Amino acid sequence: MKVTVVGAGAVGASCAEYIAIKNFASEVVLLDIKEGFAEGKAMDLMQTASLNGFDTKITGITNDYSATANSDICVITSGIPRKPGMTREELIGINAGIVKTVSSSLIAHSPNTIIIVVSNPMDTMTYLVHKTTGLPKHRIIGMGGALDSARFKYRLAEALEAPISDVDGMVIGGHSDTGMVPLTRLATRNSVLVSEFLSEDRLNQVLEDTKVGGATLTKLLGTSAWYAPGAAVSGLVQAIACNQKKMFPCSVLLEGEYGLNDICIGAPVILGRNGIEKIVEIELSDAEKAHMQESAEGVRKTNSLLAL
Helix, strand or coil, X not given: CEEEEECCCHHHHHHHHHHHHHCCCCEEEEEECCCXXXXXXXXXXXXXXHHHCCCCEEEEEECCHHHHCCCCEEEECCCCXXXXXXXXXXXXXXXXXXXXXXXXXXXXXXXXXXXXXXXXXXXXXXXXXXXXXXXXXXXXXXXXXXXXXXXXXXXHHHHHCCCHHHEEXXXXXXXXXXXXXXXXXXXXXXXEEHHHCCCHHHHHHHHHHHHXXXXXXXXXXXXXXXXXXXXXXXXXXXXXXXXXXXXXXXXXXXXXXXXXXXXXXXXXXXXXXXXXXXXXXXXXXXXXXXHHHHHHHHHHHHXXXXXX
């Protein structure tokens, strides 16, 4: 099992680290455009192998996509953050150019690969990969919902004062502060609805804290988070590589599901060796349906800025 991660920054290196530590892949290729950067990250990570007990080989490479040939799964983390004075259109234009080039370069050397998109705005970049590569829809996955759901479960466990292993919950919708739809109605603690333990006001606070989870970390850290995003990616990669048939909410191309068409947005899917094995439609309340529609409108607005 060969996995390529494009972008050796904090998120990409975290992806490579968590994938390697789980020891299910034979090789992880870490690729970056900055000379020597991926090589240095890979060497540093390989020097943890004897300490962390993994045998996965991590290879760093500078902008040579031939080294990624025959990758089973490719992860795209590359892109730039928004800079002072930069318009949203400019940011999307730059990142779209990067993601388009990266995805086409990966597919040229690994035509049967499954692509996981992490680059932001994630739902729009996932949609771009669908529109520009010609890969079947089950082989293009946006990571966001897996991360958002992990943050939701963290906030639920915090509110419940419970171990996080007791807690289950899911976030669907767009990967943005305004687009997330945390399903508080369905969240459970050991199969008991959390509404049995928490007041409506406290649950609403959990919902709001979840929606600003990324922004909260950016304010504290001065940059985007990387540990949880890397762990979320490694969970998706392992589910595919090991054919686990696990359910994760991911950004997926919808064709009628949830009343939506021609859009990539977060919905629960079953992941296995073919990538997305099934899109799971769950019965939403009227309020949840309305929030999902609002989220989709926001994603479509961002998609409209793509030069397709």
